[in-house]
């Protein structure tokens with residue numbers, strides 16, 4: 001099918017329908033798709049390709065959910081199960097050495113909600129400006145623990161932006177605390193939460209969701225928590241896990257739900273398509289799942305997604321999610337090669353010089369653990385884009 | 400159809416939009432291989448010795464004769480490797496090694512003959528630097544040397560040792576290695592006596608775009624005269640991020656490189672940032688467009704990873720190269736996993752193509768995979 005009609009829509013800035021998105025997924029013309037996505041990316045963000053220096057902390061891998069695709073989680077008492085105390089978390093964060101960067105005297109702590117003037121010119125005294133905290137749903141830890149954790153991190157590292165807890169965790173907190181999600185979010189925010197990541201969205205379709213993560217909150221609930229977060233003034237991201245058992249239609253429907261919510265709240269910052277990683281997960285171990293070969297060939301049930309599929313998914317999300325400012329090529333999942341190419345296919349964000357990452361690597365991610373700033377900058381420049389180091393709200397950062 | 404000129408190629412390489420160039424290459428690939436088949440070969444890379452007098456800069460493979468880990472592969476080991484290869488459905492062995500000061504042409508002739516006596520297997524072996532070294536030591540012409548090897552059982556010649564066919568660059572990265580002209584001469588003579596060969600290009604070291612064009616042009620011109628190249632294999636050395644180059648065990652380092660690309664030839668300039676995915680696809684696509692007379696273009700999954708190799712299939716490549724029976728452990732961030740033949744078949748299918756097993760001359764051996 002020719003993409004002419006869709007091309008005209010894109011060029012005249014008209015919104016794409018779900019049929020358009022599906023036609024794009026079914027098309028083999030990756031060059032036109034990429035070119036159009038790049039037009040939108042440049043319309044929204046110029047030639048900028050953003051990255052941030054961030055630090056990932058996964059406080060525990062003990063999780064009551066044990067989703068089938070999750071290679072990271074353990075049950076209590078399992079080999080390899082771990083939990084970090086608040087002290088250990090802070091110690092980890094503090095132990096990071098600054099790269100050879102000028103030290104500046106400590107800044108006065110910002111009060112919550114206050115933001116740095118843009119562009120941020122402050123010097124960093126740590127080699128990261130954002131901490132990203134997500135973990136398992138621990139059976140014993142109480143809501144107070146998380147409040148305490150936020151407060152103490154905020155106190156210990158007053159300038160660090162705290163991006164923490166997926167909608168799944170927030171929903172769990174609301175269960176264990178007996179508070180409605182909106183209350184829960186307010187408490188978290190008061191304790192120091194600055195923004196939320198977009199994890200746990202997986203795929204909204206309930207049938208697929210029941211097969212890959214039956215214990216996890218429904219797609220509806222995920223969207224409700226996000227809506228409540230946006231209403232409470234907390235910016236979030238949104239994700240989609242693809243390349244497992246879903247169909248192309250499920251992907252489009254998933255993105256449609258996100259687009260609708262974004263129309264109402266405007267609270268999403270970035271969309272992050274996440275390619276499924278098969279290693280060590282219950283899904284790939286299950287032979288019944290593996291032998292499902294009836295799917296279209298672009299889908300690769302429970303193997304690695306194809307590089308072509310990864311690039312198409314990035315590009316189509318850029319075209320379809322017209323109300324999202326940013327599309328992130330999460331290099332730790334895609335591998336830095338595909339992530340770099342994604343910058344040619346509509347992505348404008350590479351995430352960061354992640355310091356620690358456990359979740360994807362448990363599933364056999366193809367990337368290294370960290371990229372230096374020089375490496376990231378090189379990847380971006382070679383892709384013909386302008387590297388822009390950003391803060392958590394996409395404001396350029398200068399030193 | 401009009402051929403693109405050197406000048407046009409240079410402009411494309413320097414400033415064409417990646418997707419535009421990709422589209423051109425994809426169209427060329429479709430014209431040459433309209434049925435959407437992507438081939439691979441089951442073979443094994445056998446390095447018969449790591450002793451080498453050339454000592455190219457940055458080569459991590461070579462050893463002095465007296466080094467404790469210097470080796471020359473014994474016959475028993477060699478035969479076992481070949482047996483295993485055949486058992487796995489393999490049709491070819493790729494024999495390469497360093498330039499060993501004490502091995503002469505009689506050694507190789509004997510080696511080839513015994514292999515051929517024992518096994519029905521295609522022998523793809525001895526890249527041009529090795530052939531020249533044998534010829535020099537035996538004081539024979541290149542042509543004569545090739546004839547002797549061919550009669551003894553050598554079927555075809557791998558295109559390794561080419562790096563960049565520009566003497567300016569060769570001076571810098573491998574000063575003791577044969578120059579551009581001799582490399583081309585070995586290939587020309589081989590083609591003239593009816594042997595097929597491949598050609599490689601290793602970029603991402605100290606070359607500039609002009610050097611890449613010079614290399615492509617040399618291949619295209621020779622191919623116009625002889626039509627003996629079956630495939631072109633560009634690859635970039637990836638220091639930090641190809642899983643394969645990270646192995647710290649000294650011995651295994653070179654064995655993990657692309658088999659055809661002569662594993663040992665790994666120049667690396669310490670101050671250079673590695674060629675990125677975008678650079679790789681750009682060179683790959685340009686190769687497809689420029690080398691209109693070379694039928695096949697290989698994606699280097701060993702250096703680029705399977706996902707990138709899949710993308711490469713839309714940027715001009717139509718072949719996945721070797722399944723690397725031996726060197727198929729991919730290490731990444733502490734996670735090691737095997738890439739099996741089935742993984743390669745699945746990867747080709749997932750990219751939307753029909754996988755087929757081939758031999759060195761690109762005859763299809765098995766296509767219902």
Ligand code: SF4
Nearest residue numbers: 063065066067070073
């Ligand atoms: S994906 Fe999240 S919720 Fe599911 S088992 Fe893993 S850690 Fe728990």
Ligand code: SF4
Nearest residue numbers: 451453454455458663
């Ligand atoms: S690259 Fe080849 S010729 Fe050069 S030193 Fe290494 S083994 Fe010898």
